[in-house]
Amino acid sequence: DIVMTQSPDSLAVSLGERATITCKSSQSVLYTSNNKNYLAWYQQKPGQPPNLLIFWASTRESGVPDRFSGSGSGTDFTLTISSLQAEDVAVYYCQQYYSTPPTFGQGTKVEIK
Amino acid sequence: QITLKESGPTLVKPTQTLTLTCTFSGFSLTTTGVGVGWIRQPPGKALEWLALIYWNDDKRYSPSLKSRLTIIKDTSKNQVVLTMTDVHPEDTATYYCAHRGHSDGLPYWFFDLWGRGTLITVSS
Numbered sequence: 001d002i003v004m005t006q007s008p009d010s011l012a013v014s015l016g017e018r019a020t021i022t023c024k025s026s027q028s029v030l031y032t033s034n035n036k037n038y039l040a041w042y043q044q045k046p047g048q049p050p051n052l053l054i055f056w057a058s059t060r061e062s063g064v065p066d067r068f069s070g071s072g073s074g075t076d077f078t079l080t081i082s083s084l085q086a087e088d089v090a091v092y093y094c095q096q097y098y099s100t101p102p103t104f105g106q107g108t109k110v111e112i113k
Numbered sequence: 114q115i116t117l118k119e120s121g122p123t124l125v126k127p128t129q130t131l132t133l134t135c136t137f138s139g140f141s142l143t144t145t146g147v148g149v150g151w152i153r154q155p156p157g158k159a160l161e162w163l164a165l166i167y168w169n170d171d172k173r174y175s176p177s178l179k180s181r182l183t184i185i186k187d188t189s190k191n192q193v194v195l196t197m198t199d200v201h202p203e204d205t206a207t208y209y210c211a212h213r214g215h216s217d218g219l220p221y222w223f224f225d226l227w228g229r230g231t232l233i234t235v236s237s
Contacts, residue, residue, distance in 0.1 A: 001176070040214075040223040042160075049209055049227035050160065055216065061225065093160055097222035101175050104160040 002026050002096050006105035012113040019081040021108045023094035028074045031098065038098035041070055041079045044107075045090045053092075054079065086112065115139035117149075117210050117228035124234050131200050131233060135193040135210030142168050142188050146220040148213035149193045151184065153206040154230070161206075165213065165222075166193055200235045207232045 003026040013019040029038045037057035042050035052061045054070040057077055067082045081088055089112060094105040121133040133151070140147055150165035164184040165173045174182050183196045193210060208231055211224035 038221070049211075049230050050224075051227075052214065052223060052225045055214060055221070055223050059216075095160075095223060100173055100222065102162045102222045104162070106159045 001101055002029065002099060002103050004094055004096055004103050004105035006092075006094060006108045008108060009106070010109040010111065012111045013081075013084045014113045015086065016083050017113075019084050019088070019110055021079045021092055021094075021110070023072075023077045023079070023105050025075045025077075025096050025098075029096045029098035030074050037073050037077070038096055039070075039072070039077050040095045040097060041068075042093045042095065043088075043090045044093065050093060081110070084110070084112070115212055115226045117212060117226060119208060119210050119228045119231040121208070121231050121233060123232065124236065125200050126237050127201055127235055128199055131197040131204070131235075133195045133197075133208055133210075133231065133233070135195070135228060137191050137193070137210070137212070140212065142166075142186050142191070142193070144168055146215065148220060149186070150211050150213060150224060151193075151195045151208060152211055152224070152227075153204075153208045155203075155206040158206075163208075164195060202235045205233065205235045 005024045007022050039057040041054040044050045058070040069080050071078050091107045091109050093107050117137045125131050147168045151163040166184045181198045186193050210228045212226040214223040214225035
């Protein structure tokens with residue numbers, strides 16, 4: 001199984017400031033035949049199911065605000081919230097879908113400083 | 114509009130069999146490429162993928178739980194059922210069903226829509 005490791009486990013950011021979460025996979029999730037990274041990001045607010053934010057490492061799901069962006073390739077990925085809003089308080093998970101079983105990171109909790 | 118809803122017992126005793134039902138609308142499990150998966154989340158912990166069933170009745174299971182899981186579909190009822198045998202307290206979790214995502218018309222193993230989940234407690 002591919003192991004996904006996120007850092008940090010939690011972070012506190014002031015409103016309007018940037019939040020950055022990293023995700024590292026134990027092996028590359030870049031499929032060379034189509035040059036796509038099989039990496040997704042989810043947001044989970046308290047008491048709610050996960051919500052898909054980004055797939056292909058950098059493609060925003062429809063309706064996701066553009067303050068959320070994803071980057072990276074191979075084994076190292078980043079989710080950035082450019083200007084943190086109160087409604088962004090949540091736990092964020094990365095997931096690889098390069099191989100089965102699909103695996104998730106341990107989550108990063110984002111709070112307001 | 115796609116919706117999914119999980120149902121099942123709230124409390125199960127150790128060694129019993131857990132049966133969970135996902136009732137969905139807004140899509141058909143007879144459409145090529147469509148898949149419905151189950152993912153669980155122990156309280157305060159991370160997400161763990163359990164199983165997925167495809168439109169053609171092909172099935173995939175988590176290797177670590179494969180011997181205890183069975184997933185089936187009932188297309189006439191728009192339901193997917195997951196059974197887990199011999200449950201343990203460590204199986205206490207919120208269980209989610211989710212719709213497999215698509216990109217450029219092709220299905221992939223991310224999940225674009227989730228049910229609200231059902232909390233299952235395993236305790237005597």
